[in-house]
Amino acid sequence: MLTLKRPDDFHLHLRDGAALDSIVHYSARRFARAIIMPNLTPPVTRVSDALAYRERILAALGGDSFEPLMTLYLTDNTPADEIRAAAAHEHVHAVKYYPAGATTHSENGVMRLEHVYPLLEIMAETGLPLLVHGEVTDPAVDVFDREAVFIEQVLEPLRERLPELRLVLEHITTEQGVEYVKSCPRNQAATITPQHCLLNRNALFRDGMRPHHFCLPVLKAESHRQAVLNAAVSGDERFFLGTDSAPHARGRKECAHACAGIFSAPVALEVYAEIFEHCGALDKLQGFASEHGARFYGLPENTESITLKKAAWTVPDSLPYGDGEIIPFRAGEELTWTLTD
Ligand code: NCD
Numbered sequence: 623m624l625t626l627k628r629p630d631d632f633h634l635h636l637r638d639g640a641a642l643d644s645i646v647h648y649s650a651r652r653f654a655r656a657i658i659m660p661n662l663t664p665p666v667t668r669v670s671d672a673l674a675y676r677e678r679i680l681a682a683l684g685g686d687s688f689e690p691l692m693t694l695y696l697t698d699n700t701p702a703d704e705i706r707a708a709a710a711h712e713h714v715h716a717v718k719y720y721p722a723g724a725t726t727h728s729e730n731g732v733m734r735l736e737h738v739y740p741l742l743e744i745m746a747e748t749g750l751p752l753l754v755h756g757e758v759t760d761p762a763v764d765v766f767d768r769e770a771v772f773i774e775q776v777l778e779p780l781r782e783r784l785p786e787l788r789l790v791l792e793h794i795t796t797e798q799g800v801e802y803v804k805s806c807p808r809n810q811a812a813t814i815t816p817q818h819c820l821l822n823r824n825a826l827f828r829d830g831m832r833p834h835h836f837c838l839p840v841l842k843a844e845s846h847r848q849a850v851l852n853a854a855v856s857g858d859e860r861f862f863l864g865t866d867s868a869p870h871a872r873g874r875k876e877c878a879h880a881c882a883g884i885f886s887a888p889v890a891l892e893v894y895a896e897i898f899e900h901c902g903a904l905d906k907l908q909g910f911a912s913e914h915g916a917r918f919y920g921l922p923e924n925t926e927s928i929t930l931k932k933a934a935w936t937v938p939d940s941l942p943y944g945d946g947e948i949i950p951f952r953a954g955e956e957l958t959w960t961l962t963d
């Protein structure tokens with residue numbers, strides 16, 4: 623048996639409408655709270671949009687206890703007053719920065735970070751965290767190098783200019799990502815997904831192309847996987863759980879131009895437990911899953927707990943998703959940890 627303070631997911635895509643209705647309970651079953659990504663179409667750019675989206679999430683929960691922690695989507699045109707309003711609002715916890723074109727639904731993202739420096743100054747003053755999708759979008763840069771180049775070209779200069787800005791480098795995938803965070807004081811942190819702990823880029827091509835292993839930032843070489851895994855299990859407070867569970871209907875994954883995103887919500891906590899156990903680090907799981915993130919965001923720790931038991935179960939091959947279906951992470955595979963009621 624493994625009992626933890628109830629964990630939180632500090633990076634989650636819940637979508638909207640029928641998709642939201644089909645998936646939100648997987649997260650609510652495992653996590654007390656989650657940082658909700660704002661990349662809807664159109665994106666969640668205003669506090670009023672975030673509050674309306676929050677109400678839709680609460681309605682989809684149908685009474686299940688789960689707290690959506692809302693974020694705003696940063697654009698070149700975000701007004702300064704909106705950032706001040708976000709910083710002051712109890713339900714808005716961060717602002718997400720997608721470089722324009724970097725990933726799914728990021729076409730409204732920021733063209734050049736210099737354009738939004740005045741907004742970042744307000745965030746630095748008010749302590750509102752900036753959540754960063756850390757990849758350059760220059761097509762000339764190799765897709766496997768985009769995180770490392772982003773750190774050099776964007777994050778290092780940003781830290782020089784605004785050292786007090788609170789920042790989370792989301793879903794880190796590289797040794798450079800790990801080293802960057804470790805070289806920062808406590809106001810910079812990183813989330814880590816289950817897939818980047820578990821898989822290297824070979825998983826994209828094993829016995830043919832595997833769209834269900836395609837996410838952004840893309841899986842990296844084995845040495846990077848090891849660096850990310852070591853950071854997750856290290857006990858260092860600057861690394862915490864963020865699944866980046868990003869659902870796409872089966873037909874949007876099994877096609878030409880497959881969408882990026884791995885749907886891990888139905889298995890995430892169980893998979894993290896497997897990963898930490900495999901590293902002999904189960905004693906570090908509670909910090910990673912239930913404490914470090916809450917501390918970074920200035921949230922109270924959850925008082926409830928959750929228990930997993932060592933019992934095998936097989937992940938379904940597919941799950942309902944709106945009026946279609948979706949393939950979860952580890953579909954058809956056996957997991958060793960099971961949630962108890
Ligand atoms: C995310 C999505 O589908 O919204 N996809 C992904 O591969 N992670 C977008 C993102 O977080 O980059």
Ligand code: ZN
Pocket residue numbers: 633635659866868
């Ligand atoms: Zn994401």
